[in-house]
Ligand SMILES: NC(=O)C1=CN([C@@H]2O[C@H](COP(=O)(O)OP(=O)(O)OC[C@H]3O[C@@H](n4cnc5c(N)ncnc54)[C@H](OP(=O)(O)O)[C@@H]3O)[C@@H](O)[C@H]2O)C=CC1
């Protein structure tokens with residue numbers, strides 16, 4: 001993996017809370033291993049996993065190795081895992097912090113790490129605040145140095161906070177306050193793994209390293225934008241979380257990942273390619289998002305929930321039959337939302353966001369639909385002409401496709417749409433990263449560019465809250481309203497048809 005971040009990294013202890021969980025095993029440890037394998041970790045480092053399940057260091061290392069099902073080279077894993085430790089404890093209980101702190105200090109001495117620490121909150125959101133508070137009480141954030149976290153001479157402590165970041169505007173503000181009581185904003189890394197995806201970052205390069213696209217990137221030429229993240233998987237054993245008041249597609253995907261993608265798609269050119277400048281421009285987009293009116297919700301938002309169906313020829317149970325899900329659940333496993341950004345550039349251009357589980361295909365894409373030409377020379381073909389499109393395939397088939405009209409070979413002037421194709425894997429001969437290695441590399445080097453600022457989180461909740469309120473107040477009696485393995489409820493197509501548009505499904 002190329003190193004795109006050239007800031008120096010210093011020796012440090014990486015502490016993962018929730019070390020026995022899915023995210024740690026599936027994403028964090030593989031990302032740290034790949035950084036180590038490509039010499040991107042500091043000369044001295046140790047990783048300390050903390051959770052309540054009892055493991056010895058050896059057992060923990062073996063468990064992670066087995067979990068990887070052969071993804072790690074055995075000899076290399078042996079070397080890497082010498083840096084990997086485990087401590088069984090309840091990090092939400094103040095009483096356990098004497099031991100936790102002692103263990104951290106011993107490891108720091110053993111590996112000569114000084115006081116540099118990264119705390120990674122890979123636990124359920126209900127545990128974020130108690131753990132942050134306990135870190136503060138244990139005096140693990142160096143007093144008087146909170147505002148010097150980027151200096152090489154002074155120890156630093158950084159915290160990585162997973163999603164969901166709150167479940168509404170008030171809880172997001174409260175979490176930000178708890179964080180601010182212990183860490184300065186420069187030390188807080190609110191992670192969104194979509195910003196670590198190659199094709200999402202590529203948006204900035206496409207827009208700001210080329211003169212070809214940016215002149216068209218506005219209301220004069222763009223008719224509308226669609227941002228889609230659909231999955232074939234259902235809730236996969238996360239029924240209890242997904243069906244809680246903090247769950248559902250609007251919160252789980254749209255409020256977080258898709259709004260972040262939208263901000264990269266829509267922001268103004270930053271003054272410089274620096275974290276502060278990028279975050280300033282993103283923040284302006286969040287400020288300019290038109291807050292939907294409560295009474296308009298049925299026109300601008302669609303809620304869906306999957307019933308039983310088939311995916312890839314296999315039968316799939318309905319959402320309400322999943323473990324941990326209420327049999328009369330109103331949770332949205334599909335959500336679609338029309339938004340406007342009230343700025344000079346985007347006035348009148350609708351942005352359609354949608355996400356769903358148990359759908360026909362796993363795909364994440366941004367599709368930009370252009371307006372028709374001001375005058376049509378090919379009169380008899382007018383009805384057949386398709387809108388020009390830029391399709392950014394974030395996953396799968398990573399790449400960028402430009403769809404435009406071309407002449408069909410032969411006699412006469414027949415016109416058909418054709419595609420110009422930048423295929424990421426063919427071009428670079430590498431598989432794109434899932435985002436975690438890129439983002440962890442940034443945390444190690446103190447680069448916040450791809451992390452969410454306090455302000456944008458608080459504002460972005462406001463854009464979806466009226467929809468969540470409306471849905472809570474108005475149960476929908478047609479749920480489940482789409483079969484697993486389809487493109488979601490017909491109401492989503494009707495919402496588009498009302499605007500004379502259709503979803504980009506194939
Ligand atoms: N899994 C994923 O792909 C993604 C997850 N996330 C987010 O990451 C976070 C973790 O998710 P995930 O790994 O899936 O969750 P899991 O339920 O798989 O793991 C949760 C972890 O928290 C630990 N834990 C629970 N209670 C305590 C406690 N009181 N003290 C210390 N540790 C505790 C559990 O260990 P034990 O029981 O041993 O204490 C376990 O290690 C969540 O916030 C989730 O939203 C975000 C994006 C993707």
Ligand SMILES: O=C1O[C@H](COP(=O)(O)O)[C@@H](O)[C@H](O)[C@H]1O
Pocket residue numbers: 163193229231252253364
């Ligand atoms: O954060 C989350 O993302 C995943 C989808 O991530 P992707 O990288 O596979 O597109 C989603 O399944 C999960 O519900 C959500 O919490």
